[in-house]
Amino acid sequence: MKVKIKSWTGVATWRWVANDDSCGICRMPFDGCCSDCRLPGDDCPLVWGQCSHCFHIHCIMKWLQSQQLHQQCPMCRQEWKFKE
Amino acid sequence: MIKLFSMKNQKKDGSDVAKQGTQKRASAAQLRITKDINELTLPKTCDTEFPDPDDLLNFKLVICPDEGFYRGGRFVFSFKVGPNYPHEPPKVKCETMVYHPNIDLEGNVCLNILREDWKPVLTINSIVYGLQYLFLEPNPEDPLNKEAAEVLQNNRRLFEQNVVKSMKGGYIGNVYFDRCLK
Numbered sequence: 039m040k041v042k043i044k045s046w047t048g049v050a051t052w053r054w055v056a057n058d059d060s061c062g063i064c065r066m067p068f069d070g071c072c073s074d075c076r077l078p079g080d081d082c083p084l085v086w087g088q089c090s091h092c093f094h095i096h097c098i099m100k101w102l103q104s105q106q107l108h109q110q111c112p113m114c115r116q117e118w119k120f121k122e
Numbered sequence: 123m124i125k126l127f128s129m130k131n132q133k134k135d136g137s138d139v140a141k142q143g144t145q146k147r148a149s150a151a152q153l154r155i156t157k158d159i160n161e162l163t164l165p166k167t168c169d170t171e172f173p174d175p176d177d178l179l180n181f182k183l184v185i186c187p188d189e190g191f192y193r194g195g196r197f198v199f200s201f202k203v204g205p206n207y208p209h210e211p212p213k214v215k216c217e218t219m220v221y222h223p224n225i226d227l228e229g230n231v232c233l234n235i236l237r238e239d240w241k242p243v244l245t246i247n248s249i250v251y252g253l254q255y256l257f258l259e260p261n262p263e264d265p266l267n268k269e270a271a272e273v274l275q276n277n278r279r280l281f282e283q284n285v286v287k288s289m290k291g292g293y294i295g296n297v298y299f300d301r302c303l304k
Contacts, residue, residue, distance in 0.1 A: 062242070062243035063208060063209075063242040063243060064150065064153070064154055064208075065154055065157045065158075066153070072150075073149075073150035073153045073154065074150055097242070100209055101209055101241075101242055104209055104210075110241075112241040112242050112243045113241075113243055115241070
């Protein structure tokens with residue numbers, strides 16, 4: 039039998055590979071976006087700390103900016119350093 | 123790939139905006155507090171009251187301890203959740219006048235997670251358990267009511283008697299406490 043493909047439609051899904059389902063700060067799912075954003079994905083990315091905890095970038099930045107003295111992970115209180 | 127989806131969503135957005143025109147989008151604090159309230163698992167000694175059921179940002183917590191110095195009492199706390207929640211803790215005040223080392227006579231509460239140790243991964247549930255713990259283990263080391271703390275440190279029996287007396291309604295020193303037994 040010979041099959042001729044006349045047309046095809048590509049479909050893809052994506053998800054963040056994080057060690058949790060939702061952001062501990064805003065409690066929104068990682069595959070969604072933070073409460074201030076409307077579109078998930080590149081517009082509202084996740085970031086990891088060296089402590090391995092993960093947050094929406096907007097959530098963790100807002101928290102770090104409000105901390106004058108110590109920049110600590112809100113989960114484990116270790117010093118927050120971005121994982122490269 | 124992700125960009126593709128973003129563009130697609132952006133196109134859809136126009137219709138979304140029109141749909142949302144009539145109802146205002148909930149604020150980040152409102153979204154977060156809604157989750158907190160939905161996931162609240164209260165110990166049997168605690169209950170919440172919402173004076174305005176549509177306003178989850180302002181509510182009351184009633185604690186009726188069933189053990190410890192404050193057994194039999196009924197204590198009401200007011201919670202005010204600000205627009206910066208969860209980046210700032212809610213403002214919590216004790217509306218019941220209480221003889222307690224960590225609660226002053228104006229209702230200010232000394233609990234670490236309400237001030238210096240707050241972090242945005244904590245929830246309303248964490249505060250509920252913190253407050254309940256204050257009634258089980260009043261802490262004389264870090265007092266807001268210095269007189270009460272001194273008595274607790276030097277004479278536990280007298281402290282216990284003072285707590286019972288204050289909850290029945292009466293004077294401790296020259297301060298009058300309203301009855302707050304359940």
